[in-house]
Amino acid sequence: MALGIIGLPIPDETILTFAGYLVSQNHLQLLPTIISSILGTLSGISISFLIGRKFGIKFLNKFGSYLHITDEKIERTHKWLEGYGSWVILFGYFLPGIRHLTAITAGSTKMNYSKFALFAFVGGLVWSLTFILLGYNIGKNWIAILERINNNVGLIILTILFLLIIYFALKYRLGKRK
16 A cells, blocks of 8 residues: 555556445455555555655656656645645545645645644545445445346446436537547
C-alpha cells in the first residue's frame, strides 16, 4: 500500500478490494487487514509528504514521468490544494493520480504536517475501509451478484451500447465545432 500511495503503478483499490474479498472467504481476518492497509497507506502518504517537503516540485519534474505524473496533473493538483486545501487531501485518495500528488504538493507548499496528517489520515482510513468493505460485501454476496448479472446481461449490454453511442455522438459533434 505504501508503494502505491507514493506513486508506483500498483493497483491500490484492487488490492484493497481483493483483501476484503479474502476476508469474506475467511482467508484473512478483518481487523488485521484493516490495520495493515491503513498503516501502509499512512506510511506512504507520510513519505510522499516528506519527499515534497525535502525536494519539492523539483522531484516531480525530475521523476514524475517515471510515475506517470504529468505537468498538467501537477498543476491541477496544486490549484486544487490552493482552492480547497485540506479537503483535497481528505478526498484525493478517491482520485487516481491525484492521490499520489496531494502529499508531495502539500509538502512542497510547506503545509503544516499536523494539519496535513489529520486530513490525510482520516482520508486514508475512509479510503481503505471503503474498498476493503466493498470487497468483503462482494465476497459475501458473490453468488447473488453473479445471478443478477446473468439475469440482466441483455440490459447491461444495451446500456453499455447506449452510453457508447452517446459518447461517440458527442465526441463527433464537438469535433465538428472546432
